[in-house]
Amino acid sequence: MIKNYGDRYHLIDKKALEDKKLDKDQLVEFVKTSGISEIGKNYNIVSIIGSQSTGKSTLLNQLFGTKFDVQNRQQSVGQTTVGIWISKDVQNNVVVLDVEGSDSVERKSGENMVENQTALMALAMSHCFIINVFLNALGQHTSCQLSIIKIIMQQNLKLFQQDSVKHIIFVVRDWDEDANYEEASRRLNGYLLNIWNEIPKPDQYKETDFHELFSVQVVTLVYYKMKKEFADQTNELHSKLANQQDPNFIFKDYDYEKNVRWSDMPQYLSNIWEVISNNKDLNLPNEKILISNMRCQQIKLEALEGVKQLNEDLNNRVRTKFVDNFAKECQTIMNIATKIYDKDARDYHIEVYKEKEKELKDELINRFYTYFQKQIEQLKQYYMNMLSENLETLKRESIYNLPDKLNELDMLKLQFEEQLSQSVIEKGLWQEEDHIKYFKQQFDNHLKAFVEAQLANFKQQLDNIIKSECDKIVSQQVLNISPKFWLQIETDYYSMIFDKYQKYEVLLTGLRVQQKQIEDYLNKFEEDCFHNLKQVIAVASGRFKDQLFQQFKAQFVRASDGQPRNWQKLTEEEIFHFYTDARDKVFSLLDLLRIRKIKFIKQSANLKQKAKTLIITSSQKVQYEMSSDADSDDVVLNDVFYTQVKMQLAEDIDVQYQDAIQKHKQDFLQNIPKPFWFLLLFFMYDDVLRWMGNPLLLYPILIILCFIGFCIAIGLHSLPKLAFQWVFKTLNQAVIPLIFGGISKLKGS
Numbered sequence: 001m002i003k004n005y006g007d008r009y010h011l012i013d014k015k016a017l018e019d020k021k022l023d024k025d026q027l028v029e030f031v032k033t034s035g036i037s038e039i040g041k042n043y044n045i046v047s048i049i050g051s052q053s054t055g056k057s058t059l060l061n062q063l064f065g066t067k068f069d070v071q072n073r074q075q076s077v078g079q080t081t082v083g084i085w086i087s088k089d090v091q092n093n094v095v096v097l098d099v100e101g102s103d104s105v106e107r108k109s110g111e112n113m114v115e116n117q118t119a120l121m122a123l124a125m126s127h128c129f130i131i132n133v134f135l136n137a138l139g140q141h142t143s144c145q146l147s148i149i150k151i152i153m154q155q156n157l158k159l160f161q162q163d164s165v166k167h168i169i170f171v172v173r174d175w176d177e178d179a180n181y182e183e184a185s186r187r188l189n190g191y192l193l194n195i196w197n198e199i200p201k202p203d204q205y206k207e208t209d210f211h212e213l214f215s216v217q218v219v220t221l222v223y224y225k226m227k228k229e230f231a232d233q234t235n236e237l238h239s240k241l242a243n244q245q246d247p248n249f250i251f252k253d254y255d256y257e258k259n260v261r262w263s264d265m266p267q268y269l270s271n272i273w274e275v276i277s278n279n280k281d282l283n284l285p286n287e288k289i290l291i292s293n294m295r296c297q298q299i300k301l302e303a304l305e306g307v308k309q310l311n312e313d314l315n316n317r318v319r320t321k322f323v324d325n326f327a328k329e330c331q332t333i334m335n336i337a338t339k340i341y342d343k344d345a346r347d348y349h350i351e352v353y354k355e356k357e358k359e360l361k362d363e364l365i366n367r368f369y370t371y372f373q374k375q376i377e378q379l380k381q382y383y384m385n386m387l388s389e390n391l392e393t394l395k396r397e398s399i400y401n402l403p404d405k406l407n408e409l410d411m412l413k414l415q416f417e418e419q420l421s422q423s424v425i426e427k428g429l430w431q432e433e434d435h436i437k438y439f440k441q442q443f444d445n446h447l448k449a450f451v452e453a454q455l456a457n458f459k460q461q462l463d464n465i466i467k468s469e470c471d472k473i474v475s476q477q478v479l480n481i482s483p484k485f486w487l488q489i490e491t492d493y494y495s496m497i498f499d500k501y502q503k504y505e506v507l508l509t510g511l512r513v514q515q516k517q518i519e520d521y522l523n524k525f526e527e528d529c530f531h532n533l534k535q536v537i538a539v540a541s542g543r544f545k546d547q548l549f550q551q552f553k554a555q556f557v558r559a560s561d562g563q564p565r566n567w568q569k570l571t572e573e574e575i576f577h578f579y580t581d582a583r584d585k586v587f588s589l590l591d592l593l594r595i596r597k598i599k600f601i602k603q604s605a606n607l608k609q610k611a612k613t614l615i616i617t618s619s620q621k622v623q624y625e626m627s628s629d630a631d632s633d634d635v636v637l638n639d640v641f642y643t644q645v646k647m648q649l650a651e652d653i654d655v656q657y658q659d660a661i662q663k664h665k666q667d668f669l670q671n672i673p674k675p676f677w678f679l680l681l682f683f684m685y686d687d688v689l690r691w692m693g694n695p696l697l698l699y700p701i702l703i704i705l706c707f708i709g710f711c712i713a714i715g716l717h718s719l720p721k722l723a724f725q726w727v728f729k730t731l732n733q734a735v736i737p738l739i740f741g742g743i744s745k746l747k748g749s
């Protein structure tokens with residue numbers, strides 16, 4: 001059973017030596033009951049080694065008020081202290097180790113290892129290492145007595161990293177006033193320096209000076225029975241070891257942060273002991289770090305657990321909708337977690353503490369990042385939906401209102417940016433700029449697609465308007481073809497198109513179409529307008545002939561006062577004159593139409609137009625010109641069509657002329673009253689019958705009738721008709737004018 005007296009504890013006992021491990025539970029219990037755990041990191045450990053039964057325990061009890069067992073000389077001479085005992089100064093934060101005496105007679109040969117192990121354990125644990133020696137032992141045997149120091153110093157260097165200066169105090173017991181202190185001090189220091197020089201050192205300490213790692217003092221104590229002096233001297237030594245106010249306090253510059261917390265000491269010591277007893281390599285500071293690592297890791301997990309519910313809540317909310325003040329919430333969770341962590345972990349090894357704190361933050365940030373990704377998706381979805389809804393409404397708006405509306409829609413982008421910026425706990429941490437950039441691109445593309453669709457609709461409407469306007473312009477000219485035909489079309493067309501071109505350009509700029517694209521749009525607009533004009537002219541050209549004919553008729557059939565001409569009153573020469581006059585005019589107009597071609601001539605004109613959206617733009621304006629330049633392919637009337645129209649027109653005009661002539665002649669016959677024609681028939685009919693009696697007339701008539709009958713019988717109905725027409729025409733042209741010409745001459749005379 002391990003001895004635990006509450007005020008002292010058998011740290012390394014036989015069992016620990018045999019098992020090569022400490023009973024941690026017992027140690028924990030001791031740490032609790034002795035009140036050591038309360039001192040946290042603010043403590044120093046003092047240990048003592050030396051030959052067996054040299055009053056080590058007595059000295060410690062005197063110094064620190066501890067209750068280590070002291071050999072009773074009356075009872076027996078033998079080993080009292082086995083292994084290592086641990087206790088605490090009753091008044092100060094000094095932890096005391098009482099170590100088994102070296103060169104003990106109880107240890108069999110080959111058991112030196114145990115002494116070395118306990119001494120090494122004491123050295124590894126201690127901040128101050130007291131070497132207890134008797135004055136009378138100083139001499140030729142001292143080096144033998146100090147051989148243990150050599151071994152443990154060597155091992156200590158090999159196994160442990162030296163993170164602070166260790167104080168070595170030689171306490172020379174039974175000091176005689178006659179003894180030479182300087183001599184004793186020089187000798188003891190000399191022994192240690194020799195040891196230092198002799199021991200093989202690891203590379204990192206090869207060049208290290210002994211005094212960088214060790215501080216050596218020699219303290220003398222009188223024979224313990226000289227109670228007053230002994231008490232004075234031990235008090236002085238105690239003050240050096242425990243009184244922080246003492247100017248000779250040896251731990252003045254000690255960094256207590258390097259200490260292992262007493263609550264972690266059981267684990268720490270059991271690790272050291274395990275390594276020492278198994279003769280394994282050990283790095284003391286690393287061991288401290290190990291403990292700190294273990295505890296800080298646990299505390300970190302506790303901190304994470306402490307904010308688990310908050311994390312889940314945030315995660316659940318961001319799944320359904322984006323969270324306002326997302327970063328603020330993350331920061332709150334982070335603060336809570338670090339507070340939990342800081343409360344328990346801040347006393348551990350500072351670097352481990354910081355490292356684990358960073359790990360905690362990183363882990364939380366990683367979690368927040370997964371929520372942040374959902375947050376981005378939610379934000380994107382929300383603002384894209386907002387955009388789509390707005391665009392749906394804008395479909396019903398006039399396109400000219402769109403530029404202003406686009407500016408309003410930009411607010412959505414800004415809102416997204418603001419929301420996203422408020423969602424990052426550290427600027428640039430989650431590449432939010434990239435997300436903003438990507439979103440803006442997506443937003444702009446969506447907007448662009450919408451604008452393009454709207455522009456396509458608008459362009460279609462614009463084309464129809466242009467077509468109808470062109471139709472009006474051309475029709476107006478076709479209704480009265482004049483020498484200014486093309487010029488007027490050109491003027492009207494330009495003024496119509498110019499206005500629309502400007503508005504279109506302003507609109508395109510307002511709709512944020514890129515400059516290059518604006519040019520493309522405008523070029524297309526010009527081409528389409530021109531194409532429409534050509535189409536309208538092409539269709540209208542089908543009416544040229546009729547219109548020219550009408551214009552001929554208007555000039556030929558009607559007089560300048562607008563009244564129809566009286567053909568009867570006009571001579572044939574006059575009719576002919578009017579005819580040629582009107583005909584020449586329409587033919588010259590037709591000729592004007594004939595060679596006309598339309599082509600672009602680009603002319604630059606600077607336009608400055610203040611847009612509705614307050615954007616000022618200037619660009620080049622392209623104008624058209626109609627000309628007879630044969631370079632262009634855009635021919636309005638080609639040669640074939642022109643010839644066709646001219647022939648038809650000429651035919652129609654001729655008919656008009658013939659008609660006029662006929663009317664001129666018919667008018668003469670029509671002037672004879674109808675009763676006169678009946679009277680003539682009445683007087684003629686008996687003569688006709690008499691003529692029929694004449695075979696010279698009868699037979700030709702019979703032959704003609706037979707010919708007509710024969711033609712009808714064989715299906716050639718038109719043949720007799722043609723024959724009659726020819727005969728009557730000949731008569732009309734040759735005989736009747738002869739007859740009526742004579743009559744009219746007679747009438748005239």
Ligand SMILES: Nc1nc2c(ncn2[C@@H]2O[C@H](COP(=O)(O)OP(=O)(O)OP(=O)(O)O)[C@@H](O)[C@H]2O)c(=O)[nH]1
Nearest residue numbers: 053054055056057058070071073079080081101224
């Ligand atoms: N001569 C002398 N004897 C002392 C002194 N202090 C104590 N003793 C006696 O030495 C004997 C051994 O005392 P301990 O304190 O048990 O010695 P120790 O070194 O702790 O012994 P171990 O535990 O076996 O290592 C006791 O009988 C003490 O009375 C001293 O300063 N001088």
